[in-house]
Amino acid sequence: xxxxxxxxxxxxxxxxxxxxxxxxxxxxxxxxxxxxxxxxxxxxxxxxxxxxxxxxxxxxxxxxxxxxxxxxxxxxxxxxxxxxxxxxxxxxxxxxxxxxxxxxxxxxxxxxxxxxxxxxxxxxxxxxxxxxxxxxxxxxxxxxxxxxxxxxxxxxxxxxxxxxxxxxxxxxxxxxxxxxxxxxxxxxxxxxxxxxxxxxxxxxxxxxxxxxxxxxxxxxxxxxxxxxxxxxxxxxxxxxxxxxxxxxxxxxxxxxxxxxxxxxxxxxxxxxxxxxxxxxxxxxxxxxxxxxxxxxxxxxxxxxxxxxxxxxxxxxxxxxxxxxxxxxxxxxxxxxxxxxxxxxxxxxxxxxxxxxxxxxxxxxxxxxxxxxxxxxxxxxxxxxxxxxxxxxxxxxxxxxxxxxxxxxxxxxxxxxxxxxxxxxxxxxxxx
Amino acid sequence: xxxxxxxxxxxxxxxxxxxxxxxxxxxxxxxxxxxxxxxxxxxxxxxxxxxxxxxxxxxxxxxxxxxxxxxxxxxxxxxxxxxxxxxxxxxxxxxxxxxxxxxxxxxxxxxxxxxxxxxxxxxxxxxxxxxxxxxxxxxxxxxxxxxxxxxxxxxxxxxxxxxxxxxxxxxxxxxxxxxxxxxxxxxxxxxxxxxxxxxxxxxxxxxxxxxxxxxxxxxxxxxxxxxxxxxxxxxxxxxxxxxxxxxxxxxxxxxxxxxxxxxxxxxxxxxxxxxxxxxxxxxxxxxxxxxxxxxxxxxxxxxxxxxxxxxxxxxxxxxxxxxxxxxxxxxxxxxxxxxxxxxxxxxxxxxxxxxxxxxxxxxxxxxxxxxxxxxxxxxxxxxxxxxxxxxxxxxxxxxxxxxxxxxxxxxxxxxxxxxxxxxxxxxxxxxxxxxxxxxxxxxxxxxxxxxxxxxxxxxxxxxxxxxxxxxxxx
Numbered sequence: 001x002x003x004x005x006x007x008x009x010x011x012x013x014x015x016x017x018x019x020x021x022x023x024x025x026x027x028x029x030x031x032x033x034x035x036x037x038x039x040x041x042x043x044x045x046x047x048x049x050x051x052x053x054x055x056x057x058x059x060x061x062x063x064x065x066x067x068x069x070x071x072x073x074x075x076x077x078x079x080x081x082x083x084x085x086x087x088x089x090x091x092x093x094x095x096x097x098x099x100x101x102x103x104x105x106x107x108x109x110x111x112x113x114x115x116x117x118x119x120x121x122x123x124x125x126x127x128x129x130x131x132x133x134x135x136x137x138x139x140x141x142x143x144x145x146x147x148x149x150x151x152x153x154x155x156x157x158x159x160x161x162x163x164x165x166x167x168x169x170x171x172x173x174x175x176x177x178x179x180x181x182x183x184x185x186x187x188x189x190x191x192x193x194x195x196x197x198x199x200x201x202x203x204x205x206x207x208x209x210x211x212x213x214x215x216x217x218x219x220x221x222x223x224x225x226x227x228x229x230x231x232x233x234x235x236x237x238x239x240x241x242x243x244x245x246x247x248x249x250x251x252x253x254x255x256x257x258x259x260x261x262x263x264x265x266x267x268x269x270x271x272x273x274x275x276x277x278x279x280x281x282x283x284x285x286x287x288x289x290x291x292x293x294x295x296x297x298x299x300x301x302x303x304x305x306x307x308x309x310x311x312x313x314x315x316x317x318x319x320x321x322x323x324x325x326x327x328x329x330x331x332x333x334x335x336x337x338x339x340x341x342x343x344x345x346x347x348x349x350x351x352x353x354x355x356x357x358x359x360x361x362x363x364x365x366x367x368x369x370x371x372x373x374x375x376x377x378x379x380x381x382x383x384x385x386x387x388x389x390x391x392x393x394x395x396x397x398x399x400x401x402x403x404x405x406x407x408x409x410x411x412x413x414x415x416x417x418x419x420x421x422x423x424x425x426x427x428x429x430x431x
Numbered sequence: 432x433x434x435x436x437x438x439x440x441x442x443x444x445x446x447x448x449x450x451x452x453x454x455x456x457x458x459x460x461x462x463x464x465x466x467x468x469x470x471x472x473x474x475x476x477x478x479x480x481x482x483x484x485x486x487x488x489x490x491x492x493x494x495x496x497x498x499x500x501x502x503x504x505x506x507x508x509x510x511x512x513x514x515x516x517x518x519x520x521x522x523x524x525x526x527x528x529x530x531x532x533x534x535x536x537x538x539x540x541x542x543x544x545x546x547x548x549x550x551x552x553x554x555x556x557x558x559x560x561x562x563x564x565x566x567x568x569x570x571x572x573x574x575x576x577x578x579x580x581x582x583x584x585x586x587x588x589x590x591x592x593x594x595x596x597x598x599x600x601x602x603x604x605x606x607x608x609x610x611x612x613x614x615x616x617x618x619x620x621x622x623x624x625x626x627x628x629x630x631x632x633x634x635x636x637x638x639x640x641x642x643x644x645x646x647x648x649x650x651x652x653x654x655x656x657x658x659x660x661x662x663x664x665x666x667x668x669x670x671x672x673x674x675x676x677x678x679x680x681x682x683x684x685x686x687x688x689x690x691x692x693x694x695x696x697x698x699x700x701x702x703x704x705x706x707x708x709x710x711x712x713x714x715x716x717x718x719x720x721x722x723x724x725x726x727x728x729x730x731x732x733x734x735x736x737x738x739x740x741x742x743x744x745x746x747x748x749x750x751x752x753x754x755x756x757x758x759x760x761x762x763x764x765x766x767x768x769x770x771x772x773x774x775x776x777x778x779x780x781x782x783x784x785x786x787x788x789x790x791x792x793x794x795x796x797x798x799x800x801x802x803x804x805x806x807x808x809x810x811x812x813x814x815x816x817x818x819x820x821x822x823x824x825x826x827x828x829x830x831x832x833x834x835x836x837x838x839x840x841x842x843x844x845x846x847x848x849x850x851x852x853x854x855x856x857x858x859x860x861x862x863x864x865x866x867x868x869x870x871x872x873x874x875x876x877x878x879x880x881x882x883x884x885x886x887x888x889x890x891x892x893x894x895x896x897x898x899x900x901x902x903x904x905x
Contacts, residue, residue: 098673099776099807121675143617154616156625157594172866178774180591180806180846182580182629183854183861184888185870189593189625193617210675233535239649241714273718325615329535352536352615379614398619404609409621411876416869428620 004037007058011082014050015040019088029068029083032076032389036063039083045202048084049169052200052421055082056167061424064196066107066135070142072314072386074195074426075397084200086137092116093203094177101160103177103205106137117208125152125209127305129312137201143193146309147244147266150236150350152209155192162191163203167417177205190412197427198416212268215243217301218281220290221260225339228261229332231288232349235265236328238284240277243268246308247335247347253307261335263290264308311346312355314386320364321387322356322371326380334374341367352380360387365394372399398428435474438495442477442519445487452476461502461520462513465567468769468817469510469852473500473520480525482600482608482638489636490606492519492882500884501636503544503575506567508770509851511579511631515886521636523574529553530639537644538597538614543574543637554644562589562645565847566755574637580629582847584680584754587805588713589645591847593628600639601627604883614641626873631849632884634877648679650716652723653741653750656708656730657701661685661788661800664706665780667733668804671710672777674729676722679713681805687764688757688801688812695760698753704736708804709754711747757801764799765814769830769853773837774846777807786836787811794825808846809837831898834860851887856894864902 012020021029021039029039037060042048055062060081065071067087086107094103097120104113110124111132117123127146128139138144140162145154152158161175174187191198222228225247232245243266250262265281267274278295285293296304312321326334331347331354338345344357358364372382376399384397401409406429413420413431425431443451452458453475463470474497479485485501492499498518505512514520527544534557541550547568551560564583565571571581577599582591589595598612612624627634658664664683671681684692684707689700700707708730712722723740730738741747761768775783784800787809791798802810813829815822834844838860845854858867867889877883895902 096776096778098669098778100672101776153590153594156622157590166869170865172863172869174866174869176774176843176861177841178776178807178843178846180582180586180774180803180808181843182591182847182849183843183845184850184858184867185873186580186593186625186629187869187873189622189628190873192622192625194621210677237535237646239646239715269715270718270721272721273715276715276717325617327536327614381613381615381617381619383619401618401620402610404603404607405611405623406620408609408623408876412621412873415872415876431620 007037007060010054011038011040011051014054015042015047019043019047021085029065029071031063031071031080032392034077034080036080036083038081039085041085041088043088045165045171048165048200048202051082051084052165052167052169056419056421059419062421063423064141064200066138067109067130067133069130069134070138070144073142074423075430076389076392076425077423078425086135086200089202097122100208101177101179101205102208103161103203104136106140106201106204107135110134110136110139118211121211122208123211124158124206126155126158127309129310131306131309136204140192140201140204141194141196147246147348150245150348151241151243156189158207159188159192159204160207161205162188162201164191164199164201166199167419167421171202175205179207195423195427197413197423197431199422214271214274215266215268216274216278217296217304218265218278218285218293219296220263220285220293222263222289222291225261225336226332227289228263229335229349231285231290232263233328234284234288235281236350238280240267240280242266242277242281242350245349247331247349248308249335249339249343249345251343253304264304266305308346312385317388318360319386320358320360320391321385322358322368322382323385324354324356324371324375324380324382326352326354326375326378328352330378330380360391364391368395376400401428434495438491438497439475441491442475442488445491446477446479446484450478461505464505464507464510464512466508466510466769466853468767469513471513471515472517473514474517476520476522478522478525482602485521485602485636485638486606486608488519488521489602489604493605493880496882498882498885501574501578501632503572504546504567504570506571507575507579507851508772508848509845509853511849511851511887513852515852523572526638534559534644536614537646538641539644540639540641541573542639543572543577545573547571547573547576555647558647559644560647561642562595563592566758573640573642577628577637577640578630578632579847579849582803582806582808584682584803587681587803588677588679593625595643596624596628596640597643598641599624599627599637601635601637603635604878604880608638612641631851631887633874633887635883648713650714650719651747652712652719653747654710654723654726655739655750656710656735657704657737658706658708658733658735659704661706661784662781663733663735664708665784665804667708667729667735668780669777670729670733671726672805674725676726678710678805680709680711681803682709682754683707683800683802683804684754684757685800687797687799691760691763691799692753692757694763696753696756698749700753701737709750761799761812761814765797765816767815767817769813769826770848771809771811771813771830771833772845772848773834773842774806774808775837775840775842777805779840779842780804780807783809783836783840787833790829790832794829796822796825796829798829803846806846807842831857855888855890856897858888858890859895859898859900
């Protein structure tokens with residue numbers, strides 16, 4: 001019997017046949033060219049602990065996963081042994097609508113949670129990419145967000161508490177279940193965006209919002225990037241309170257003329273409030289040279305919403321998704337420069353987040369390195385969210401972290417996961 | 432020369448002797464914060480003016496193996512800045528410069544000694560404010576707010592300090608100056624900025640912060656609703672939230688507080704009411720009336736006796752002045768008081784308030800209530816006379832039982848005041864030893880010598896004994 005068969009048997013003993021992903025599907029969990037030895041789907045915290053114990057004893061790596069939508073994130077892992085997928089641990093643990101909070105198991109899909117919350121006129125105000133598949137644990141671990149972050153914030157602002165299994169198998173909690181809590185250190189922040197390098201998230205408590213009675217989107221085209229950005233900033237700085245103000249250049253979006261900078265501004269709220277904001281925004285857009293200002297309604301609005309949400313999703317192996325964090329006042333300049341490199345980009349103007357969709361063409365490494373250098377010089381950052389394994393071998397997807405700060409991060413990793421069981425090598429500077 | 436004199440001599444060389452206090456009378460100002468039941472005398476107080484000076488002071492402290500603690504406005508409510516093991520208090524009040532205001536990016540860069548309200552004053556002409564608004568905002572500093580992750584009435588809608596801080600310059604406990612976070616919303620790697628905020632001054636000393644500015648809303652609607660029972664008022668609170676109305680602030684005061692406020696300030700509140708709610712909606716004027724009407728409907732459903740609206744900004748300011756003056760009026764109710772700070776799920780408010788009133792009855796200790804009802808963040812004010820030993824003992828039981836109730840219903844023991852020395856003993860009510868061990872680990876990474884603000888947050892063996900718990904020793 002080979003080593004791999006022996007491992008399968010041991011894992012099967014822990015999770016049972018239904019907890020083993022069939023061999024034929026294991027290749028779906030290939031990460032940067034490395035195919036896992038096993039993909040397990042535990043059904044309980046006890047099973048997770050047993051898996052971790054086994055992995056530690058045999059010096060095997062554990063890759064925490066949800067639905068697998070973020071397998072392209074991070075630097076290429078040093079090794080991929082066991083993928084631990086959380087999708088069977090997916091219950092709503094506690095939901096009292098009048099408290100506007102919910103506690104869920106980490107493997108629940110966002111779409112399933114939203115469906116449940118909608119029955120009570122509520123929602124979790126996060127609209128990250130991979131909307132139909134992604135799980136709450138994955139969203140928190142990768143700190144993904146969408147355009148709504150301008151109005152509602154990100155996981156940093158919405159997560160109230162977490163339950164985590166550490167490499168040692170110890171189950172700990174951070175935070176709590178109430179909307180305000182300063183008892184002890186705010187370790188939620190440590191786990192949010194840690195890419196599963198510190199432990200397996202098993203439970204998440206979140207702040208919710210009421211679904212606004214009316215939602216609306218207004219769009220306009222502009223001659224050039226500067227004009228579009230200026231109009232966008234005027235909206236951001238006005239008395240309106242938009243859900244998002246996105247500057248989009250997209251070759252395939254129905255309402256967006258190819259290569260024509262387009263503003264897509266979303267609102268949610270009381271009908272009367274939204275109507276007033278639409279009128280204000282229309283005026284601002286027209287004053288700033290907006291062409292064809294129009295409200296997108298009905299099914300088209302839903303399609304546009306979905307397209308914006310799905311913008312940062314990887315398409316095909318050679319597509320590169322770049323995410324930059326910039327001062328919002330720097331976005332226009334970067335966007336203008338990027339026109340030469342790509343046909344598709346989207347900036348969340350109010351939040352200073354800028355997505356670029358690029359292709360793996362000749363000279364791409366230099367382009368990325370130059371962009372990053374400029375971003376860092378402007379006190380921003382550039383993260384490669386998705387790229388081929390070959391490209392990722394040649395460029396650090398995260399970019400630099402300063403010396404002592406990195407030292408602290410490395411110490412955190414060493415103290416939480418001394419054996420580097422979780423996701424070895426995928427996080428910043430080889431963590 | 433004994434080590435202390437040597438240390439003081441070196442501090443004087445570094446900062447000039449006028450910036451080094453050693454006189455007992457001068458030091459006594461620094462022996463407590465705004466929770467005066469807890470006192471400890473520092474050996475020396477120094478005034479720092481730059482990050483480099485803070486770093487040099489910290490290095491000297493390390494050299495002499497002496498504890499050091501940063502202090503801002505001294506308005507903390509949990510004894511977080513107490514020099515429980517003596518040592519150096521580093522006063523940051525002189526580092527009170529607003530270094531940069533960037534309206535286009537809605538950010539400002541400030542030193543830690545900037546007073547919260549003065550930051551708002553500095554930007555209000557441009558139509559902005561700094562959103563976290565603790566009741567002590569006239570005196571508390573941004574550095575202190577960051578250490579405690581402070582809240583305030585308007586955090587119901589706008590979030591707590593952590594939601595408004597993007598970047599920090601920090602002097603680590605070994606004296607090195609580093610930056611965490613930045614001017615943009617996210618930086619790669621672990622969110623150490625987020626971990627630093629709310630670490631109660633035990634991970635280092637913040638010497639600069641990049642914080643968000645928030646645009647002033649176009650319109651406000653501020654209402655005062657009067658109720659005959661606490662139950663009605665607290666049921667109204669969870670109905671409002673459950674109905675999808677998120678006010679900017681939703682505050683409750685009970686009869687004792689109303690009485691104290693009236694005696695002190697004559698705001699004109701009804702003395703025979705059991706509870707009043709101050710509710711503020713803010714945002715866009717169009718459509719606000721709908722929300723106001725729905726809210727009025729909810730008040731009526733819950734038997735509100737009277738609902739009044741602030742007619743203009745002066746009346747609105749007056750209402751908020753009243754709310755934020757509450758703490759200044761408790762001296763009228765008893766010689767001493769302790770402010771509790773538990774948080775409970777909003778739907779549990781009626782039950783919890785009833786339990787608190789039973790506890791008050793049982794121990795014959797009066798308890799007043801003034802709090803952030805919309806957040807479920809209660810502030811039972813436990814009234815007593817510290818010269819009465821019997822009362823003090825009963826107060827101990829009262830505190831313990833109130834916090835136990837908060838923990839029991841799935842809440843927490845502090846929503847904005849911090850653990851400090853005041854609530855260390857109660858941490859095991861909400862955290863297991865394994866949970867606390869992880870916190871200790873993180874503390875050890877930032878502060879391995881333990882010299883930076885020692886003796887805070889973590890329960891001791893006595894704490895477990897006090898709770899009747901057996902710590903499982905690892």
